[in-house]
Amino acid sequence: MKAAQNQLNAKQSNEFKSIMRLLEAKDYKKGLKNSEKLLEQVPDNQEVVSLKAIFMYYNDEHEAGLSLAQQAVFKNLASDFCWHIYGLIQKEEKNYIQAVKCFIQAINKGEENLQLIRDTANLSIHIRDFEGNSQLRHKLLNSKSGMIVNWVGFIVSQHLIGDYKSAFNAIKLTEEIIKKDYQNPIKKVEINEFKLYQIQLAIEAKELQRAKQYINEFKNDISDQVSYYELQYELYIRLGENRNAIESVKQLLQLQPQNWKYYEMLQKVDPQVDLTIYDNTLVQGRLLAQQSGESFKNSFSLFIDPFFQKSLPSLFKEIKHLYFDPYKIEIMQKAFEYYLNKNSMQQLWALMLLSQHYYQIKDYTISLDFINKAIQHTTTIPELYLIKAKVLNKMQKFQEAYEIANKARLLDLSDRYLNNQTIKYALQANMIYLSQELLNLFLKDDSNPYDLQMIWFELNIGKVLLRLNYLGPALQQFNLIFKYFQEQYDDQLDFYQYSLRRFTLRSLLQMINAMDKRYDSKYFIQSAGLMIQALERLKSKIQEQGRLEQKKLTPKEKKMLAKQQQKEQEEKKLKEQFSIEGHIFSKEIQKKYDLSGEQLLSQLKTSEDINKMQNRFAQVLIHTNFKNKEVNFQAFKQLVSLYINQQRPLLCAKLLNKLRCNQTEQNQILNHKYQLLLIQFLNQYQGVLQPCIKEYQQDLIQFDSQFWDCVQIRSQLDLTIKRHCESIIKGIRFEENLESDDLEFLKEYPLAKTNNPYFVFDPNIEWQNQQIKEYLEKQQTQPM
């Protein structure tokens, strides 16, 4: 970083330089003091003001530092130094777009600072400004064309803006420099990566002849055989040379005979291929799906018999994919039953497989029966207990499921998987404290799930807290997950330059691609949906509070308020008692991650605040898509009332499409209800955007009746939803007497049993206490 330092005399200039050294040495306290001293002498020197600003920023005066740096820039627009400092603070604030703008100003106004140009180029990839990146890389290359890394950066930048011709030219020159540079020979792995990248680039640029030439030329330079043949396969497919593609995939099969993907690739290019010649479990298991009748029956028996002879309990996962066909299901059941009369070990596996079999066809009672028999037969196998826990969980017996999973855990205390499964069931049974204790068993000292960003754990803790209506802590869990996703994106910053240096360009592209799609993940979609739901509840709580405060209270209402306050007191006591907010972690960690959610709640005081927060999540959520439609639907349905309340017709139309795309047999009835709500809103909408949503407006009554004509009503819940739909059409309030014990129903209406937003009660609390007691007793008796 160089300063103009025009207005400074020699002594001041030296002082300025020494302060700069303090900045590099990260001695922010002294730096602030010295820069203030210098500023007394030259109060109008904006570059010194900038220095002070950045020291203020690093001394935890974020806002003051930021605005001071901004002022300095405006007072001295010509100073590259001021722009540079301002950019640094913006970068620290994670305003990367602003930071890039500032740095470019600094670059254009100042001397050549290669370090700055390089950082800015990396930042511009980070904000996906590929055009800007390519200009900066060009600049770098011009000033130092002897450095290979500058060439590589330039190649990638041209690639990213789609200028393949320049990229290939640059590659040619780069290869020549590499050859000439004897002093820094490039490593073998690096050559391997660079060559693979070139092939990939040629394919992507649709220069297939060039790619073919590369494939032949580079063969000996490439050590990553799998990538090589995968690229070769893709190339031949594009060239339409199926016969060659077959050879590529056969090479892949030799390298990885257990990878089903390659067999599929083989079938794609050679539909007539006879896979039966591949005599391994994977292929034989998969091929069963294509057989039927007597031949399936024989093949299946032949397939499973070795498992029984060798006593391999992992059979089920090999045949799980056959459960789509009712005929096969029956055959398989008979085949398993055959072994019930065989020797002791075979009996055991037959019992276990039959339990898994009935689980798969959703007959949980019989499944439970078989697994109980299996456990009775051999009491020492953890896997059997896990199957039982899984069945109980499906039967909504969460407490029992935990108890059984815990038995599995106890059988082998050194098994991390068993421990994690137990935690999963503990959380299903609302046990936060115990799950934290269990998790701690496998964490290294001083570690915690928040430092480690264990999203699965945070998500499930959040679900429990939401079930128990502890809104603050629940919101914070989901909020943290959102933060993790943002941090994950920023972690890329360490890798751009690294990848260029190491020639791992294919990984770089892969990372950019994966990060751009990071929100299309199950965990994000789930937590965003839950976040919006939790915020909705918080909103109704705040509104309820407002209503009570505004009104003059009648004696009856006073009584209610007193009752409420009592409830809150109880809640507080409960929190302390059961450490709902996670006091197993130290005070510092609780504060650092705001586990009580107090800080978060302080930003959510009014309905407007909450709306803003909801929109932050909704904005991201509405553009996501995950392969599991059920997961998508559960999250998207939370957006329905949000968008309707905010009167957002275009988003409602988009959401309607999303709901339709994620309709499944399982969710169709509920899905219909939400679609109905959206269409009703769109029909009633009269604003300026009306022409845009016209195609979504339709006859509500017809839409509804057509749906019910072709759908089967199976449960009480279905009926309730149907009645709800009727009331929507008639425009009357839906006042259902919520006495159903149907758990599905309670899941759909978490507050079904009460309209009181303060409702907090966990019916399991006594049982939980017992479990915690037992756990602690066991821990104490541990001989260490």
Next chain:
Amino acid sequence: MEQKPKLTFGDINFKNLEQFKVITQKTLPVTYSENFYYKILTYTDFSALGYYNDIAVGAITARIEDKDGKKTAYIMTFGVLDAYRRFGFGTQLLNELINRIRSHQEIRTIYLHMWVSNEIGFQFYCKHGFEKTTYKKNYYTDIDPPHCYILTKRLYPDVDPPIPYTEEDAEKEQEIAQQ
């Protein structure tokens, strides 16, 4: 089952104590306290879990005692899960124990308590060279009849003299002890 199934042996330790516990609960009529199980961890030298196909199917535990100035091994628990009986697993477990004890020359005998009505057990122990050496009345408190035999095996019967047969009454011993 053409080949004779073979057991492998493993230690009982804190991490798999529960395995031992469920085996004991399933195979023995006596209910032990939690404390007993933790104590087992201090006698690991002469205790083993038997694994068949990586599944724990049986366990044997023993400790060394001083009896009239001589060292003897006492079998505390010994059992194989029902479904795995008649495969010779019991014999393999017992032989494992005997082998371990034989490496300590000073230990001359192995003994154990056996419930009087355990006919099958008696046949098993007979086959392995155990003899009835004591008839002990009122040994158990929670099963009926409450009496037991003490069975003893001389590890070196060619060298050591036979043990005379005696009768005892646990209740009376206790009374005496209390007085």
